[in-house]
Amino acid sequence: MVExxxxxVPCDAAAVSVGADDTAAAIATVAAMRKIKIxxxxxxxxxxxxxxxxxxxxxxxxxxxxxxxxAEDVAGLFDADFLKGGEHPLAHGITEEIAxxxxxxxxxxxxxxxxxxxxxxxxxxHGGLAGLRKALKLEPSDIVEAVTQSGLxxxxxxxxxxxxxxxxxxxxxxxxxxxxxxxxxGDSGTFADRLLMEGxxxxxxxxxxxxxxxxxxxxxxxxxxxxxxxxxKTMRRAVEMFRAAGFLxxxxxxxxxxxxxxxxxxxxxxxxxxxxxxxxxxxxKRGQIKVKPPIPxxxxxxxKPTIINNVLSLATTPVILAKGADHYKNFGVGRSxxxxxxxLAGDIARGGLVEKxxxxxxxxxxxxxxxGTRSGKPVRAVQTGGPLGxxxxxxxxxxxxxxxxxxxxxxxxxxxxxxVFNDTVDMAKQARFAMEFCEIESCxxxxxxxxxxxxxxxxxxxxxxxxxxxxNLEILDDLCDLMTDASLCAMGGLTPMPVQSAVxxxxxxxxx
Amino acid sequence: xxxxxNKLEHEGARAICGRHNNKPDALLEILHEAQEFDxxxxxxxxxxxxxxxxxxxxxxxxxxxxxxxxxxxxxxxHVIKLCRAxxxxxxxxxxxxxxxxxxxxxxxGGISADQKIGLEAVYCLGNCAxxxxxxxxxxxYGRITPGRLEALVAERxxxxxxx
Numbered sequence: 026m027v028e029x030x031x032x033x034v035p036c037d038a039a040a041v042s043v044g045a046d047d048t049a050a051a052i053a054t055v056a057a058m059r060k061i062k063i064x065x066x067x068x069x070x071x072x073x074x075x076x077x078x079x080x081x082x083x084x085x086x087x088x089x090x091x092x093x094x095x096a097e098d099v100a101g102l103f104d105a106d107f108l109k110g111g112e113h114p115l116a117h118g119i120t121e122e123i124a125x126x127x128x129x130x131x132x133x134x135x136x137x138x139x140x141x142x143x144x145x146x147x148x149x150x151h152g153g154l155a156g157l158r159k160a161l162k163l164e165p166s167d168i169v170e171a172v173t174q175s176g177l178x179x180x181x182x183x184x185x186x187x188x189x190x191x192x193x194x195x196x197x198x199x200x201x202x203x204x205x206x207x208x209x210x211g212d213s214g215t216f217a218d219r220l221l222m223e224g225x226x227x228x229x230x231x232x233x234x235x236x237x238x239x240x241x242x243x244x245x246x247x248x249x250x251x252x253x254x255x256x257x258k259t260m261r262r263a264v265e266m267f268r269a270a271g272f273l274x275x276x277x278x279x280x281x282x283x284x285x286x287x288x289x290x291x292x293x294x295x296x297x298x299x300x301x302x303x304x305x306x307x308x309x310k311r312g313q314i315k316v317k318p319p320i321p322x323x324x325x326x327x328x329k330p331t332i333i334n335n336v337l338s339l340a341t342t343p344v345i346l347a348k349g350a351d352h353y354k355n356f357g358v359g360r361s362x363x364x365x366x367x368x369l370a371g372d373i374a375r376g377g378l379v380e381k382x383x384x385x386x387x388x389x390x391x392x393x394x395x396x397g398t399r400s401g402k403p404v405r406a407v408q409t410g411g412p413l414g415x416x417x418x419x420x421x422x423x424x425x426x427x428x429x430x431x432x433x434x435x436x437x438x439x440x441x442x443x444x445v446f447n448d449t450v451d452m453a454k455q456a457r458f459a460m461e462f463c464e465i466e467s468c469x470x471x472x473x474x475x476x477x478x479x480x481x482x483x484x485x486x487x488x489x490x491x492x493x494x495x496x497n498l499e500i501l502d503d504l505c506d507l508m509t510d511a512s513l514c515a516m517g518g519l520t521p522m523p524v525q526s527a528v529x530x531x532x533x534x535x536x537x
Numbered sequence: 538x539x540x541x542x543n544k545l546e547h548e549g550a551r552a553i554c555g556r557h558n559n560k561p562d563a564l565l566e567i568l569h570e571a572q573e574f575d576x577x578x579x580x581x582x583x584x585x586x587x588x589x590x591x592x593x594x595x596x597x598x599x600x601x602x603x604x605x606x607x608x609x610x611x612x613x614x615h616v617i618k619l620c621r622a623x624x625x626x627x628x629x630x631x632x633x634x635x636x637x638x639x640x641x642x643x644x645x646g647g648i649s650a651d652q653k654i655g656l657e658a659v660y661c662l663g664n665c666a667x668x669x670x671x672x673x674x675x676x677x678y679g680r681i682t683p684g685r686l687e688a689l690v691a692e693r694x695x696x697x698x699x700x
Contacts, residue, residue, distance in 0.1 A: 041665050042679035074666040087563050115557050213622030216663040251569070251606050254675065293605035295660060309564030311603040327562075369666060371627030376666025399628070408623055412660075443664070444624045456625070462660065470605075 027430055029062040030108045031083035033227035035138065037223050039165035039216070044095055045078035051096040051441045052080070055103050071138030071225020073380030075399075080466075081120055086109055090120040110160035121410035125394055130356060131380045132348075133341045133365050143262055145270055148227045156343025157272070163346075168239035169195055174350035176362025181207055181298075181335030182410065182439040182515075184428045185363075187342075190332060193322040195238040197330035198295050200478035204309065205326060205333045206393040208249040208256070209298040212411025213223070214370040214442030216492060218336035220378055221366075222249070222256040225340070230400075232339035234277060235346065236332055237284040237414040245286040246326070251293055251378075261288055295412075295466040297380055299514050301331040302468060313468045314514045324335050335364060335440070361427035363533040371444035372398045373406050388422030390443055402447035406455075406531065410439025412462050413519035415526035416446075416455065435526060437519075452531035457485040458525040467516060474517025481524065494536040498528065547585040549574045561590045564600055569608055571576035577608040613648040613655030615693050617686075618672040621645075621658045624665035633669050634658070636683040641690075653694065 034049040038152035044309065049065055051239055053063070056063045058221075073079060074093030080102075080272060089101060089110045094429045098115060105113040117123055129136075140147040160168050173188025207230065210218040222229060233245045249257050264286050267273045275283045288306050291297050297306045301315035304326045314455075325331025341363070345353045354362045363381035367390055369376045381390075391397070398404055404417045414438035417424065431438050446455075463478035463521045505521030512518040528535055553570045557563035567590075571582045578601055587594045601607045606687055619625075619634050634656075639656040648655045665671035667679030673689055 038677050040663050040676040040680060042670065043667055077667070208662060211661055212667045213661045214624040216659075217663055217665040252659065252672075255677070290566065290569060291604075292569065292607060293659075294603065300656070306565060307562070307598070309560075309562040311599050312618055313603075369626040371665065371668070373666065412623055442624075442665070444627055446627045455623070455626075457622070462622075466660070 029064050031064050031066060032108075033066050033081040033088065034070045034078060034085070035070045035394065036142070036255075037070035037077075037220060038253070039074050039220075040070055040077040040079070043077050046059040047096040048080065048094050048099065049079045049098040059103060060441050061103075062109065064411045066141050068140065069137045069142050069196070070220055071126060072134065072220060073119065073123065074377035074382075075375045076117070079120075080108060082108055082434065085215050086110075087119045089408040090123060091115045092117065092267055094406065095129040097099050114302070116462070123167070125377070125379070128394070129380050130364050130382050130532070132353065132356070133228075133337055133366055134221065134225070134345065134378065134380045137221060140225065142224055142259055143249070143266060144224055148225070153227055153343075154231060154272070156346035157231045157234055158278065159346045160238055161278060161282060165195055165239050165241060168235060168346065171346055171350045172239070175353040176360070177338060177341060177345060178351065178428065179335055180337035180341070180365070180432070180440065181245075182212075182356055182437070184438065187338050190322055190334070191236065192241050193320070194330045194332050195241070196322060196474060199330050201244070201327075201329045202240055202337075203326045203329055203331040204240070204242045204245040205304065205331055206245065206247040206336055206339055207298060207303055207333055208247055208253075208260075208336050209303060210253070210336070211250060211298045212413075212440050212442050214408065214439045214444035215368050215411060216370075217368050217378055217441060219253050219256050221336055221340055223259050224260050227515040228265045228340040228343060229260070229266060229336055230263060232259060232271070232342045233286060233344050234272065234282070234284045236334065236339060238282045240330070240332055242330075242332065243285065246289055246307050246476060247286060248289045248291060248297070248307055250297075257288065257290055262486045264288060268509065276297040294468075295462075296468045296516055299516060300416070301514070303333065306329065311468075313470050314516075316513060333338040337457070341521060343372065356382035358382075358425065358427055359429055361429065365426065365438070365441050366445055367426065367441045369443050369445070371396045372400050372447045373445045374399045382426040384425050386422065387417065387424050387426055387443070390426065391422065391445060395445065398445060398447050400447050402425065402449065404445055405450050406446045406448070406452060406527075408444045408455075408523065410440065411442050411517060412440050412459065413437075413522055415522050416452065416530060417526070419529040435522075435529075437522070442499040452527040453485060453489050456527040457482055457489065457522045458534075459520055459527075460485060463516060463520040471511070471513040471517060473508045474512040474513070474520070477504055477512075477517060478520060480504060485524075488535055491536055498535060500529070545581060547579075547581040550582040550585040550588055554586055559589050559591075561592050562566075564590065564592075564597070564646040565604075568601065572607060575610045579609075593619065614653045614697055615674055615690065616655045616657060617658045618659040618662075619669065620660070620662045620664070620670040622630050622661040624661070625668035625670055628668045632683060633683060633686065637686060640683075640687060651699075654690070
């Protein structure tokens with residue numbers, strides 16, 4: 026009897042965006058025509074996005090990768106006997122031996138791309154639920170202690186120690202507490218939350234139940250941006266399945282822990298990634314930010330103690346519990362412990378997700394992992410940490426990618442996005458865009474952000490037009506300082522970062 | 538009077554609110570579903586939602602006008618959202634957008650004269666390693682070139698002509 030061959034074709038949105046559905050259909054058609062028994066599994070993405078659609082064939086030596094496989098390539102692959110790992114120009118050997126993948130340290134993304142996202146057995150077989158089961162036997166304060174000991178800091182961008190946040194919420198006396206997962210991943214150049222939600226959705230749910238038990242919350246919300254329809258669909262289904270299997274609801278896995286999760290969909294507002302704005306939005310209101318204090322851990326959603334964590338922070342807590350705080354803590358440098366899922370984007374030859382211990386250099390990410398630019402032109406500038414992050418010139422490539430070193434270099438890690446620009450980039454235009462983006466996306470609550478962004482854009486326009494350059498640069502700098510110091514949240518407060526870094530490192534683009 | 542009230546009632550919106558137990562905190566979800574129902578949020582729908590949730594029309598207006606997703610006018614037959622954020626800028630999204638504006642003689646944010654094409658800017662579709670990214674009628678595409686964009690849109694235009 027001929028054994029059925031397992032073929033993996035990702036269902037991740039990025040893979041689908043370059044034809045993965047057509048590729049999967051073509052594989053099924055050709056196999057049927059040639060009477061070959063196959064099983065197609067739609068997995069998440071391995072994160073090697075330049076190879077998408079990445080087709081993998083399961084063999085006894087591991088999975089063998091072919092990519093990028095367009096529907097037109099499929100017949101040729103069958104001709105080359107790819108089901109037995111046959112040679113072909115699109116062959117890359119064993120997936121896990123591809124240097125890009127082999128050099129990573131995957132903890133948060135350990136299962137992503139390997140399992141079938143909505144297969145709970147597959148999830149459990151690959152280490153899922155171990156963290157939750159451990160947590161259900163621990164006292165809440167011991168869970169908080171483990172997370173604190175691991176050194177985990179908020180992966181959304183602010184980098185606040187997760188354990189301390191949890192401890193604050195645990196200490197509150199309240200009839201109701203909430204866990205809110207921030208899946209409003211709006212930063213350009215970032216897609217790790219999306220990859221995880223589409224590729225390993227149960228890990229996020231597991232992390233939320235752990236958080237719920239740790240702080241005594243019964244209700245969780247996942248706030249997903251509307252630009253992520255695939256992730257929304259997958260998470261909705263995952264919540265239903267998790268509930269049906271007894272991991273949501275009353276008496277979770279036979280314990281006395283109760284937890285429920287609802288999904289809320291954003292409506293296209295970058296500012297809703299700011300935590301207080303997100304809470305307003307979950308309450309059905311305009312996403313205007315709120316002044317802190319009180320901090321949400323004391324008074325958040327509906328006025329109750331609320332934990333707001335990023336997708337990656339929550340999805341990392343199960344592995345911390347399963348493998349121990351020390352295991353996690355042993356990765357990383359200084360006060361940046363553990364691993365960070367970096368995302369290589371923009372003009373980059375090998376764009377995708379690189380989960381690596383903190384401390385890898387920017388240059389290593391771009392050259393070693395990313396392979397330089399996709400266009401073949403030289404790199405000129407790199408923006409790390411999203412639209413509110415700094416532009417770094419090539420001379421800054423030695424910076425270690427960790428919270429403190431980046432801050433010292435006048436930049437930030439943010440959500441781990443790395444966007445590469447080639448030598449055709451006009452940095453004055455990029456600075457102008459930073460202000461324009463702030464103008465479009467400001468919630469309007471505070472003046473430095475609402476008006477500052479407009480004035481900033483106008484001033485950069487004058488500089489671009491060559492009007493009184495020295496004086497206008499001075500005005501721009503002064504305005505940036507004011508926005509930094511006087512804005513209520515990071516939107517207005519950090520918009521100056523890309524602007525001032527562009528002026529500082531690329532003065533030649535500003536008529537200087 | 539009855540006639541007037543009936544005229545203001547939007548049955549679809551009423552049912553949507555009911556499914557969410559008429560809870561004001563579900564407003565965003567309700568608006569999404571109401572927009573899905575009609576393609577946009579018309580006066581009738583908004584009045585009905587305000588009444589069902591027992592909140593003022595002003596509050597609803599505040600929410601609808603805050604979020605980019607909500608539309609007060611019917612959309613074009615085909616909606617093209619081009620990602621205009623940094624990662625896509627780095628691989629030519631601005632030139633792509635200029636090409637699209639020229640090709641369909643429509644400014645970003647506008648609808649073509651024949652109502653067939655709507656062009657919108659979006660700030661990040663999360664496909665930043667495979668830019669320029671676009672979403673056409675809700676479907677995500679990566680590594681978009683002017684030629685591929687035209688072909689994808691032509692395919693859809695053909696299909697909707699035939700229907």
